[in-house]
Amino acid sequence: MKIIKTILxxxxxxxxxxxxxxxxxxxxxxxxAPVFGITFGIIIGIFLSKNIYKFETGIKYTSxxxxxxxxxxxxxxxNLYNIINVGSQSLxxxxxTISVSFLTAYFVGKALKLQGKMTTLIGVxxxxxxxxxxxxxxxxxxxxxxxxxxxxxxxxxxxxxAVFIFPAIGHALGMxxxxxxxxxxxxxxxxxxxxxxxxxxxxxxxxxxxLAFATIVKLTRTLMIVPITLVLAIYTSKNNKSxxxxxxxxxxxxxPWFVLGFLGVSIINTFLDIPVQVSxxxxxxxxxxxxxxxxxxGLNTNLKKLIRNGFKPIxxxxxxxxxxxxxxxxxxxxxxxx
Numbered sequence: 001m002k003i004i005k006t007i008l009x010x011x012x013x014x015x016x017x018x019x020x021x022x023x024x025x026x027x028x029x030x031x032x033a034p035v036f037g038i039t040f041g042i043i044i045g046i047f048l049s050k051n052i053y054k055f056e057t058g059i060k061y062t063s064x065x066x067x068x069x070x071x072x073x074x075x076x077x078x079n080l081y082n083i084i085n086v087g088s089q090s091l092x093x094x095x096x097t098i099s100v101s102f103l104t105a106y107f108v109g110k111a112l113k114l115q116g117k118m119t120t121l122i123g124v125x126x127x128x129x130x131x132x133x134x135x136x137x138x139x140x141x142x143x144x145x146x147x148x149x150x151x152x153x154x155x156x157x158x159x160x161x162a163v164f165i166f167p168a169i170g171h172a173l174g175m176x177x178x179x180x181x182x183x184x185x186x187x188x189x190x191x192x193x194x195x196x197x198x199x200x201x202x203x204x205x206x207x208x209x210x211l212a213f214a215t216i217v218k219l220t221r222t223l224m225i226v227p228i229t230l231v232l233a234i235y236t237s238k239n240n241k242s243x244x245x246x247x248x249x250x251x252x253x254x255x256p257w258f259v260l261g262f263l264g265v266s267i268i269n270t271f272l273d274i275p276v277q278v279s280x281x282x283x284x285x286x287x288x289x290x291x292x293x294x295x296x297x298g299l300n301t302n303l304k305k306l307i308r309n310g311f312k313p314i315x316x317x318x319x320x321x322x323x324x325x326x327x328x329x330x331x332x333x334x335x336x337x338x
Contacts, residue, residue: 010058010296011066017041017295022288029192030163033291034131035156038149041298052299063296064139066289068258071136073286074222075265076279083220090217093186093331097324098224101127104323105316112312117143120232121151122313126320129222130155130190135290136225136259140233145300150310152294154317159193162321167200173329177201177209182332184210185217187325194218223266229259 017040018033025033045052052059105123109116120141125134134151137143166188170180180201188194198211269279 007058007061010055010060011062011292012058013055014041014059014062014066014292014295014299017044017299018288018292021295022291025291030160030196031156032131032159032190032192033287034152034294037291037294038152038298038301041295042149042301042303043298045299045301046303048299055299059296059299063145063293063300066296067135067293068139070286070289070293071132071225071258072261072265073282073289074132075262076269076274076282076286078219078223078266078269080266080270082216083223090182090186090220092335093182093328094221094224096331097186097327098127098228100323100327101320104320108316108319112316114312114316115147117141118147118150118313119316121147122154122317123320124228124232125151125155126158126189126317126324127221128224128228129218130159130193131290131294132191132222133225133228135293136229136262137232139258140229141236145297146302148297149301150313152297154313155189157314158317158321159188159190162188162325163193163196163200166197167204170201171204177205177207178213179332181210181213182217183325183328185214186221186328187321188214188218189321191215191218191222223263226259226263 018037021036021040022033024036025031048055102123105119105126109119109122121134121137121143124137125131127133131152134148134155138148162184166184167180170183175183181198184194184197184201188197194214195211198214202208202211268274
């Protein structure tokens with residue numbers, strides 16, 4: 001009971017912030033509830049700065065533990081049969097886009113002298129699935145809330161730009177419905193933005209081919225959370241051992257158990273006959289919990305520091321985004337000639 005009383009005020013604060021953010025996100029899906037969550041959290045955190053300690057334990061629980069539980073629930077939108085049938089066509093493209101994104105993040109991040117954890121979050125967010133990937137990766141690499149806020153805001157910026165310019169560029173390049181679906185699914189970060197761009201293209205094309213293909217390709221990218229977080233967990237474990245100069249550091253402390261939960265739920269959703277409405281509501285619950293976690297991260301974010309370091313993450317995000325978008329097109333062109 002004592003523990004509950006300690007964490008409950010912070011959780012309720014994050015819940016109160018998340019509700020209007022969730023509604024705004026539904027009205028403005030291009031922006032999305034997580035971005036509203038971080039923004040509102042930062043603003044409210046300024047006014048509560050003197051009393052924030054009263055909510056600190058609950059805020060930390062929401063930004064760490066609740067965030068991990070939310071990722072597990074996202075597994076209910078995965079149907080592995082659909083991903084195998086359609087998404088397997090995109091695996092070759094994905095291999096190159098993910099590799100290019102991480103290499104770009106590493107070298108550009110070094111040139112900009114950005115912290116490694118921030119570059120990792122932006123690289124993961126660009127190459128895999130935007131906010132969900134950042135949310136899954138942050139606890140694994142023990143990233144600070146400021147790093148998460150930078151990464152989420154950066155990914156959001158290029159999501160919005162992509163929704164407006166990708167269909168126009170696709171038409172200018174003479175892409176087919178499948179070609180555009182592949183490009184959007186592998187090069188646009190967040191699922192809502194992929195759907196928005198695919199819907200825009202399909203509205204002109206007069207069919208839903210691009211929208212359906214882009215969505216499944218995007219969900220295939222989401223599954224890449226599993227191997228990427230496992231690799232990052234191993235790297236972080238070895239790095240911590242090296243820094244602490246000790247062999248007592250336990251890998252199990254940072255192992256992303258919640259990602260195994262995500263994979264397990266994906267398997268359950270594929271092989272058990274779960275009603276679509278039930279799985280949809282569970283996914284929506286997970287997304288709402290992500291909004292709560294983003295509100296918690298906003299409450300813990302230092303606004304002055306966020307503004308002071310604002311340009312470099314955005315430039316890094318731009319470099320990663322351009323690298324992924326161009327690589328996706330190039331690989332598709334090469335595949336056609338083979």
